[in-house]
Amino acid sequence: MANPEPQSTPLPHAAKEVSGAVVRFVGDSGDGMQVTGSQFTVAAALAGNDLATFPDFPAEIRAPAGTTYGVSGFQINFASRDVFTPGDSPDVLVAMNPAALTTNIRDLKRGGLVIVNSGAFTATNLKKAGYEKNPLEDGSLDGFNVFAIDISKSTLAAVEHTGLSKKDAERCKNFWTLGLMFWIYDRDLASTIKWVEAKFGKRQELVDANVAALKAGHAYGETAEISHFHYKVPPAAVAPGTYRNIGGNTALAWGFVAAAQLAERPLVLGAYPITPASDVLHELSRFKHFGVTTIQAEDEIAAICLALGASYAGSIGLTTSSGPGIALKGEAIGLAVSTELPLVIVNIQRGGPSTGLPTKTEQADLFQAVYGRNGEAPVCVLAASTPGDCFYMAIEAVRLAVKYMTPVMLLTDGYLANGAEPWRIPDIADLPKIDVTFRTDPEGFHPYLRDETTLARNWAIPGTPELMHRIGGIEKSFKSGHISYDPENHELMCQTRAEKVARIADDIPELQIEVGEDSGKLLVLGWGSTYGAIREAVQRARERGLSVSHAHLKYINPFPKNLGEVLARFERVLIPEMNLGQLVKIIRSQYLVPAESYPKIQGQPFKIDEVEERIRLVMES
Amino acid sequence: MANPEPQSTPLPHAAKEVSGAVVRFVGDSGDGMQVTGSQFTVAAALAGNDLATFPDFPAEIRAPAGTTYGVSGFQINFASRDVFTPGDSPDVLVAMNPAALTTNIRDLKRGGLVIVNSGAFTATNLKKAGYEKNPLEDGSLDGFNVFAIDISKSTLAAVEHTGLSKKDAERCKNFWTLGLMFWIYDRDLASTIKWVEAKFGKRQELVDANVAALKAGHAYGETAEISHFHYKVPPAAVAPGTYRNIGGNTALAWGFVAAAQLAERPLVLGAYPITPASDVLHELSRFKHFGVTTIQAEDEIAAICLALGASYAGSIGLTTSSGPGIALKGEAIGLAVSTELPLVIVNIQRGGPSTGLPTKTEQADLFQAVYGRNGEAPVCVLAASTPGDCFYMAIEAVRLAVKYMTPVMLLTDGYLANGAEPWRIPDIADLPKIDVTFRTDPEGFHPYLRDETTLARNWAIPGTPELMHRIGGIEKSFKSGHISYDPENHELMCQTRAEKVARIADDIPELQIEVGEDSGKLLVLGWGSTYGAIREAVQRARERGLSVSHAHLKYINPFPKNLGEVLARFERVLIPEMNLGQLVKIIRSQYLVPAESYPKIQGQPFKIDEVEERIRLVMES
């Protein structure tokens, strides 16, 4: 990780082996940084590195060029060892304009490498970015290795032969930059060239221009004084298999497609667009041939109601949204609880309260998930911990929903949604089938007959002869399923619904220690997307000799059966969360342990350093 | 309380002094039981008794006559000592038909007095009530003192002279019954006669008939063998003042009228009808001349949004609803949190989840109140403990909302809403003014400038010159109020909003012990409408020598500052709630005390006996 090393002067062209690096690409929204980052990612993946990525979009669709709020970024952490987060501070910052530089330079490692497109450092752009002086000239970047290259100009020169207009030609500058970065990290250009060909297909001049820019950038590496910065990151030792890079929202969508196939039932998604959940709708709407029906509803209430209607009719009902949209679904979740229908609700959390920080990440909807409804309305709550895990948790959500005839809330967040990681593609045959049996026997039937073990009521769908029945949100008799206002029956039903969800604990894995011993001084307990940062921080703290372990909750309601025991085996418990301390309250109320909260609520994921530092502080206190 | 005494044979006509009684009137929805109960209540109040009442309506608007689900009831507990609940088991049951008898007889005290209208015990009615045999004849009522009187026939005879149609004449039978009850409890007929005259005013024949029925029933008491049952309940020793009987929803509405006057601001209510909250809308819509504007919105979301709009414009915004409606308001409450506008949300809780038991009471929306929103969205949560207390808590909700520029959620429930108690009318001059100061000074103004003590932002309303500004649900800069996506600023704002609500603890009364010592073996901690039952149960347990005290929370977020200390002074803490244990979880998470839950979720309030029994069990364990 200790690269670039500004003081050393390795021979030009000799790639120095390093264990990994964190690179951040930043530029104007129109500069194509997301494409650049993705292509760099693919190359790293193909080179066998482990990696994690995170894009950072501006809140505005297309802010005026050159403004600080129009800056778009993409960060990748790739290494020859296991990687769990997109990295804390970049080793390399690629900044395509002054606004990108000013908003990102403070994150760069001291001594890090800065590559800037000096061609974009015009007076206007400097002003838009709020610079009084040109930072490339005023010494404010001292302490970094700065390479100011007129990338715009170099790109124009490189693609001149293609006859593109100046505007179109300049657009290739991200490929020039990518070429240079490929040189620095000794990557193969082939996969990107293939991508460019596929992407621009019929427009040969664009293919030519982008490839020419890419190659020119690459060639530039060889020649300039930048050639000192030439690294090799060997492949990581990862489990054998076929891999792909996958983002959280894609993994989630595919997980639901898989779940539907495993259950051999159609999937009906009711959704209303909202950042950062919309992409799940987009992705699933491509899968009609998988038996997936997506409905863009008029609002979030309609979205959940139609998913519930679909569940009632025997499909797997799914609804996806984010905080404010989930707030609107509360009443209908209650109906799902009362009618005991399977339903999966996904909350891809973003910064709140209210509209909050729509494009930023947060974990502050946990209370809403566990408690946010009128009446005693227990739902099963799950949380995915990495982008790839979204795939498996989607399947798990469906499994539990249909097996227990219950709504299941699956939590992810903006960080998981947009982040990506290499993912070993599972063998379909290894995925366990999800058993769905509809009631068909009229003998002794009523809709609230229950399975003795799971307490799930039977799923009797319209279309089944002789099972005609009526359900609704009014309390029902335990014995007949008819409306009942009987006092004792109401208590029995409330307890039964609670007990049913509680029994899911018998059907889920026990909590494992991810890193460290089974007992000790400190347990760092996390949930959701903080997995990577906590894991690495605990690892590092352990390397410094601290008695600390990491466990991570993917099941929040109910908790794994052994959670109480696990907590009891540690002297102290620290819970880092991207909120003001929600899981910690739930844990305290249930187990009466003085778990300590480490809250961070900045729209940004935890850095490994931050967690490590907090562990140190706690251990010292 | 030990009355009626079936075995004793006091001289007829000599009223025996007893300390109090519980009487329940039950009949068909059309039988006028609510009127009967209310009139009986007024007479008891005028006689100086302390009392509490509870009506029990059927869920159906007007169920077919004679059915069990059409039974309407009214219970009153009146005594010469303090009364805190409508009573556990009635001493006297007045049942106007078989359906009323069958659905209520199991609640009656052993040896209690049953008065039935035998005229309604026809074959059809018996069948509708599910009786195979006539219970008046088959010995199933042995062990009670049963008086089967053909009240229908007696009433017809009594009013014959008025020339009313048979149908109208028979309608007077509730007044006949009331007359008899007045005789039994030695009440004055005057107030009811006055009421009848006012009510039927122009229709003299109805006045005559009802008064005749009343007097006939009264006269009946003198003559029959029932004359053994003749009691006198002396006046209670209550604080001097002017009293009235008041129901929870009325007190709530009047409290808001008072609050608006105390704040010298108009009140704008946005509401959508829902049981059991609608009556607050009905009541407030009569007070236009108090500066109260009520808007029946198209739904609950519109209702809260328009209340928020009104707050923004400088009125006191109020929205009232019940569980499912509150669920719909979650997103907009978040907007109120983010825009830091004063807003009062009242949840008159009913049985859930979903539509649940709409006409029954419950306390299961506490989690929703405290936690039920996306993001870190703290609101102040209050709970009223008696019908009369609703008046004061309404004022308190408004005071805190405008002082702290925060949404305040006030919880009551169906039991408080419909229950009633005598209430000492406060002197207006004693009610503290609510200070409202709008910002008018443009100097240094921005909308999120804060008061240093309360952290409330300044309230700058449209119409104020030079203060034009924009607010919304996106995160704002602490320093300027403009939109801000800055990470540290977001954390600061989240903490500030939390801290602001936390500081309310400095501004509310400390928790008092209602009954018992300041420390000891067991604290029974309640909140909301369980006040009366817990108080009486603790009192009785203490009379049996147990070391138990009662404290009651009216402030739930934040808790009173001394709550932790109070909890620590007791060996054990028991929390009875009409849910599956919600407050108990919040207390445990905050104070890490092993508080024990006593849940009851039957759509019915706790009985004193139940709480007392649980106290006994806990003390023995």
Place this chain on the structure above:
Amino acid sequence: MSNVVPAPKLTRKDFESDQDVRWCPGCGDYSILANVQRVMPELGVPREKLVFVSGIGCSSRFPYYMNTYGFHTIHGRAPAVAMGIKAANPDLTVWLVTGDGDGLSIGGNHLMHCLRRNVDLNILLFNNRIYGLTKGQYSPTSEFGKITKSSPTGSVDFPVDPSTFAIGCSASFVARSIDVDATHLTEMLRRTAAHKGASFLEIYQNCNVFNDGAFDAFREKVHRDDRTIRVQHGKPLLFGKDNTRGLRIDSRTLSLEAVTLGENGVTEQEILLHDETNPTLAYMLARMPFPDFPVALGVLYAVDKPTYDGTLTAQRDASLKKNGQGDLHALLHSGNTWQVS
């Protein structure tokens, strides 16, 4: 085919559930229930393929009384739930029962979107111009100035006319009937059932407890002929005893006139013919001001239009045809992958 045993013919009784009907005695809902149960056997849909979906309100208790599948949902949301049912299984015949509060106050948006999308549902809106279940507040169809518990000095809202609203939402079928007229109502129920797409039937329904007599001015036998017009496709828009009155268009003012045949030389020639497919006429008929004009009952508008669920199914089929049955393995391996061994 020859092996299929013909299902025994169902009767009205077969559609009665085992639950006691719990509306107030005298409520208009009883008559609607009876007529629906009467029409059901004619439609030939097996009971297990029928689903009655409703929101919350007196009217929304309807499903409990039908011996079919039934889903009593939450206030205002029945259209969304119904749409989900149809999307999951277009094979089911879905009836939606709602009230003027449920369907037009809290649920107005879902109704609008379900109408414009033309989801294949049979929608019955029981319009009693009041909130029944919550005991008598004014509703979005209550007349301006209505005095109720929540509007003691008169409501300040102008009402919305359900059928006009439906027309504004581009509904493909809009009809109106009335609880007490069994013949007309059953006919309208048949038409509603027959229409493919979102069929919207507004039924005037008397709430004898909280809004008794709301429709007496044209519901009473004596007024019926004069104060209602039963529109029929292709037939002249005549009304009144012996059909002596009629509707004519004033093309200068582009508005309807109620005229009497024979008076001022008016002949039947001038009377408009009803055309179900004409949206403008439907719009005018729906909103004729009473009592200057009669209340229009019947099918105001009916056109064929692809249904939402039909298009969904077609897209599903097309996708299957084009892509074949989805292959999960191929999906997971699509795009860039790499091998680690």
Place this chain on the structure above:
Amino acid sequence: MSNVVPAPKLTRKDFESDQDVRWCPGCGDYSILANVQRVMPELGVPREKLVFVSGIGCSSRFPYYMNTYGFHTIHGRAPAVAMGIKAANPDLTVWLVTGDGDGLSIGGNHLMHCLRRNVDLNILLFNNRIYGLTKGQYSPTSEFGKITKSSPTGSVDFPVDPSTFAIGCSASFVARSIDVDATHLTEMLRRTAAHKGASFLEIYQNCNVFNDGAFDAFREKVHRDDRTIRVQHGKPLLFGKDNTRGLRIDSRTLSLEAVTLGENGVTEQEILLHDETNPTLAYMLARMPFPDFPVALGVLYAVDKPTYDGTLTAQRDASLKKNGQGDLHALLHSGNTWQVS
């Protein structure tokens, strides 16, 4: 009165806030903003009495750019918030800015109720037929079969026409304009401001990022004359270069015809005069199928009707007059009371 110092005349600049405008370069929203800022000074309402309320969407960012009071609320709920503001202080002039998604998808119900109630608001609906802020899903006004991220094989929803919807909701003022036509737009903004009650102005607005060219077929200079008709009260419904085309009613079929003057003997006589007060005409104009008919721009409908807030105020005043200022002491002591001493 004579002591009042006349307020200095405001200019467009006075209505610009200190915030950078953050729409995509080229977005139609810029032109609308400029025209609103241009019209504001003419209206003579002091800035502090102006409130701009919006929901969520690109369009809903509007209030941030106006140097007036502004409330950027939550998705779809602006009409309800605005109504609360007017109920609390009818003295304020409230503008509501919404989008086709905000106002017609999630917020359709509030919009409907606000229109039927005739709350005194100026409502601007920016119709770009797309969800802009969430990056390009189809909206309720997108054409059937539209291909977007959420409808890769084409949307299955029939669109709703905002103006037709407003007419179906009994709105008292319905107008339509277009972002690029400053003259027409400012005129419509003036009319919108002048109307007492819920004034509904639909503005076609180009989203050049996600739905570029949505209105080109009639927005482009070359097509403007032929493919739009600018309706004006009392004037004949003429359009086309040199006004050679016009709209005529076919009273047999009760429908509009687009005719060419001079062709088949058509004379100007036969051309309909526009009548803003005729709901039927408004309905027909709003929903004319394009491109067989031109797109109608202008005030389609405008009638006077009591406003919601006006009636509220009147009731408040009447109650004060009747009951006097509310007396809390008397209220608490009303009914049965008793004395304990």
